[in-house]
Amino acid sequence: MKLLDCPDIGKRPISEFDYLGEIRIPPSDADEATWADYVFNRDNAPGVLRERWYHRPTGRWFILERNTLTDEVVGLVDPADVRYKEPNYEVPA
Amino acid sequence: MxxxxxxxxxxxxxxxxDDLCGYLLTGPESASALSAAGLPLPEAQLSAEEAGGALVARTGSDEYLAFLPKGQNAPACAWCFPRAxxxxxxxxxxxxxxxxxxxxxxxxxxxxxxxxxxxxxxxxxxxxxxxxxxxxxxxxxxxxxxxxxxxxxxxxxxxxxxxxxxxxxx
Structure with a gap:
């Protein structure tokens, strides 16, 4: 059984979680090439990633820092730290 | 072994x-509604307290689950929802x-x-x-x-x- 060691609720079976992927800040006011790079490309290099996890029984969202090389959770991130201002999109006429 | x-x-x-009725209380008035109803108020999140046949669990910063004996009135709160x-x-x-x-x-x-x-x-x-x-x-x-x-x-x-x-x- 694989466990996820959540700094908030402790060790829980990985089957109780949904993985929502790496947190990435979208570029604002960027050209198309930058946006294409953001949408389609990933570094995919081992290291510490900030990832969203959802624990279904408690209904809680977590932002965890996880070392993808060692599969070790190294920290809990405050959502305020990954908040970003959404760009003002103009709807074309 | x-x-x-x-x-x-x-x-x-x-x-x-089936002698218990469940309620979800959420929002800034949830704690005061529980207190006004004479129900226990757990301090820590993901903890519970029981008193007088009622069980109250704190599931978030301002979210509680309350299970009351049948016949007892639900806490008076706009954001108090019955659960099944x-x-x-x-x-x-x-x-x-x-x-x-x-x-x-x-x-x-x-x-x-x-x-x-x-x-x-x-x-x-x-x-x-x-x-x-x-x-x-x-x-x-x-x-x-x-x-x-x-x-x-x-x-x-x-x-x-x-x-x-x-x-x-x-």
């Missing part, structure tokens, strides 16, 4: 707690072995008064170990009642216990 080899399973029993939880109670020395077959949590750590939200037989459940009587309460969405009741009844029978009802439904 099986840590539970010497456990006496003959007194394991399963009952339905099915609540089972497991009692007896073999409850840890029973739960070990259904949930990956280590129930040897669970003390009276502890609150837990975990997956039981694949269903999201809340679990509370009563202070008195030491029954383990297992609450879940009533839509899973047929499945989970069947699973629990089968396991209790296999482990040598007996099924019973409490609350006068039958």
């Amino acid at each position: 099986n840590a539970y080899a010497s456990t006496d399973m003959s007194n394991l029993s399963l009952s339905v707690r 939880d099915r609540i089972l109670a497991v009692q007896g020395e073999g409850w840890i072995e029973l739960m070990a077959q259904l949930c990956q949590f280590d129930f040897r750590k669970m003390q009276p008064g502890d609150w837990l939200m975990a997956s039981v037989a694949g269903v999201n459940c809340w679990l509370y170990r009563e202070q008195s009587g030491n029954a383990l309460l297992i609450g879940f969405d009533a839509g899973f009642d047929h499945y989970l009741s069947d699973v629990f009844n089968t396991l209790v029978s296999e482990l040598g216990g007996k099924e019973s009802t409490k609350g006068g439904a039958l």
